[in-house]
Amino acid sequence: xxxxMLLALAVAFLAAPAWAEIPAEQDSCLGCHGSDPSMSMDLxxxxxxxxxxxxxxxxxxxxxxMLRCTDCHTDKTDxxxxxxxxxxxxxxxxxYYEQCKKCHFxxxxxxxxxxxxxxxxxxxxxxxxxxxxxxxxxxxRPAEPRTRVSQTCSNCHKQVFDVYKESVHGKxxxxxxxxxxxxxxxxxxHDVADPRAGALSLRTADIxxxxxxxxxxxxxxxxxxxxxxxxxxxxxGMAASLQKGKKxxxxxxAAGCTDCHGVHDIQKPSDPRSSVMKSNLVxxxxxxxxxxxxxxxxxxxxxxxxxxxxxxxVWTVQLFYYVLIPFILVSLLVQIALxxxxxxxxx
Amino acid sequence: MSEGxxxxxxxxxxRFGPAQRVEHFVTMVDFVGxxxxxxxxxxxxxxxxxWLIGNLGGIDTVRWIHRxxxxxxxxxxxxxxxxxxxAILSRKVGFTMAVNKRDFNDAVQTLRYYLGLEDHPAAFxxxxxxxxxxxxxxxxxxxxxxxxxxxxxxxxFVARLGPGEIIPAAKVAHSNEGLMAFLVITIWxxxxxxxxxxxxxxxxxxxTGQISRERMEHEHPLELARIEGREPGGHGH
Numbered sequence: 001x002x003x004x005m006l007l008a009l010a011v012a013f014l015a016a017p018a019w020a021e022i023p024a025e026q027d028s029c030l031g032c033h034g035s036d037p038s039m040s041m042d043l044x045x046x047x048x049x050x051x052x053x054x055x056x057x058x059x060x061x062x063x064x065x066m067l068r069c070t071d072c073h074t075d076k077t078d079x080x081x082x083x084x085x086x087x088x089x090x091x092x093x094x095x096y097y098e099q100c101k102k103c104h105f106x107x108x109x110x111x112x113x114x115x116x117x118x119x120x121x122x123x124x125x126x127x128x129x130x131x132x133x134x135x136x137x138x139x140x141r142p143a144e145p146r147t148r149v150s151q152t153c154s155n156c157h158k159q160v161f162d163v164y165k166e167s168v169h170g171k172x173x174x175x176x177x178x179x180x181x182x183x184x185x186x187x188x189x190h191d192v193a194d195p196r197a198g199a200l201s202l203r204t205a206d207i208x209x210x211x212x213x214x215x216x217x218x219x220x221x222x223x224x225x226x227x228x229x230x231x232x233x234x235x236x237g238m239a240a241s242l243q244k245g246k247k248x249x250x251x252x253x254a255a256g257c258t259d260c261h262g263v264h265d266i267q268k269p270s271d272p273r274s275s276v277m278k279s280n281l282v283x284x285x286x287x288x289x290x291x292x293x294x295x296x297x298x299x300x301x302x303x304x305x306x307x308x309x310x311x312x313x314v315w316t317v318q319l320f321y322y323v324l325i326p327f328i329l330v331s332l333l334v335q336i337a338l339x340x341x342x343x344x345x346x347x
Numbered sequence: 348m349s350e351g352x353x354x355x356x357x358x359x360x361x362r363f364g365p366a367q368r369v370e371h372f373v374t375m376v377d378f379v380g381x382x383x384x385x386x387x388x389x390x391x392x393x394x395x396x397x398w399l400i401g402n403l404g405g406i407d408t409v410r411w412i413h414r415x416x417x418x419x420x421x422x423x424x425x426x427x428x429x430x431x432x433x434a435i436l437s438r439k440v441g442f443t444m445a446v447n448k449r450d451f452n453d454a455v456q457t458l459r460y461y462l463g464l465e466d467h468p469a470a471f472x473x474x475x476x477x478x479x480x481x482x483x484x485x486x487x488x489x490x491x492x493x494x495x496x497x498x499x500x501x502x503x504f505v506a507r508l509g510p511g512e513i514i515p516a517a518k519v520a521h522s523n524e525g526l527m528a529f530l531v532i533t534i535w536x537x538x539x540x541x542x543x544x545x546x547x548x549x550x551x552x553x554x555t556g557q558i559s560r561e562r563m564e565h566e567h568p569l570e571l572a573r574i575e576g577r578e579p580g581g582h583g584h
Contacts, residue, residue: 299514311515316516
């Protein structure tokens with residue numbers, strides 16, 4: 001922070017009046033690249049590579065007051081500069097991709113665990129790089145406003161976004177609600193896990209639980225905070241907890257939150273579209289439990305603790321053992337104690 | 348009082364036949380297997396449980412091992428009941444495990460003896476009231492465990508036969524009955540078969556089939572009298 005302040009101060013003293021926020025060193029680059037908006041270059045692939053830099057946009061960006069052109073364009077130190085043999089615009093983006101890591105090493109390292117990097121490694125040129133999400137010259141704070149995050153992802157993941165924006169979370173985001181999750185809250189921003197492997201699904205109790213166990217947050221919506229504890233105390237939660245974090249492939253035994261509630265299409269359970277709406281439950285359970293019939297969903301107590309009213313049979317069995325186990329144990333221990341006491345007395 | 352180590356002066360009687368010894372051994376191993384793979388599932392958040400499950404090959408494997416032992420238990424119980432029925436119907440042996448009024452009187456007398464209100468404990472026949480209690484607890488417990496275990500193994504099938512609420516109820520029953528069985532065995536059976544002053548450190552008769560005449564006189568005088576074809580002489584000792 002202090003470094004940034006220092007830089008800002010330095011800029012304030014040294015800045016040329018024409019571009020108040022941009023360091024004076026930029027002058028020579030912007031002399032060419034800042035004046036003609038149509039400046040471009042033909043690439044062998046047939047595309048036009050725009051070479052114009054919007055000074056105002058760069059000036060307002062987070063880097064506007066601290067980076068010089070050559071900080072990122074490290075090979076463009078003299079004039080005239082050679083053009084590398086780029087075939088397409090994507091080649092240019094890929095070539096400059098690693099420039100960000102000089103400063104943003106921590107986030108760069110995180111991306112190495114992400115699915116986008118894994119795809120890029122396999123030669124997929126479309127896999128998102130830093131600038132695809134953050135932009136290049138006009139980089140702003142990524143989550144200002146928060147709705148921007150999901151918009152950014154939708155550039156590539158349009159289908160998913162269209163589903164998400166109709167969900168209970170997505171609708172609220174659109175209305176400016178800051179409580180609900182955007183893409184990166186569940187998927188992470190840099191170390192985006194591959195959801196297809198199933199590992200993400202096993203972690204949903206933690207992911208969803210971050211908000212759904214927060215009493216202050218849930219109170220605003222009249223939602224229960226024991227959804228995670230009731231899940232973990234039951235069979236699905238047990239199996240999922242023991243499986244998560246295990247290396248190697250294993251059959252997924254247990255449903256996570258999203259397996260029943262949906263992923264991007266989560267709705268309130270009272271919404272007819274919800275997969276956990278009563279009338280949809282047989283179908284939802286049937287995804288894993290082949291042959292599930294009308295009464296099968298009752299096997300799951302819908303996040304309720306057993307009570308005389310909600311599930312009298314379970315409640316009774318539980319009470320029976322709560323009484324029986326201590327009674328039996330105390331009886332046996334008392335008898336053993338008396339027996340040993342008699343043995344000692346007889347001696 | 349001492350038993351000759353080379354058998355001199357001590358005569359032995361056959362208490363358990365080969366089939367009963369094998370049955371006990373199978374049940375014992377099976378019980379250990381069920382407890383080792385069942386309790387960690389009940390207490391899965393504990394570190395020892397996660398360590399055990401991890402070392403047994405993960406939750407998936409543990410569940411299959413548990414089911415295997417469960418099916419062994421099912422077979423053992425069916426075989427036991429079938430043999431017992433056949434033996435009783437053929438009148439070769441009496442229904443020596445049947446609980447009768449005498450057992451309640453024995454229990455009262457023995458407890459009074461422990462409290463110093465009687466001079467002698469009750470004299471027992473082939474099985475005393477404690478053994479009968481343990482046997483019937485185990486049998487009822489086994490039936491509960493097998494039925495609830497099968498329910499948890501085939502929940503969709505069970506929900507077709509009855510209300511779906513049976514399944515969480517079966518889980519509660521399986522989990523608690525299993526814990527109770529474990530506690531009863533570790534406390535009661537270990538005391539009676541190992542720490543009991545009469546048998547310490549180890550009552551081997553269920554493994555060797557043999558029991559000394561002296562122990563019979565002390566622990567099962569009524570049965571001994573019957574075997575030897577005489578009237579039981581008062582109370583034990």
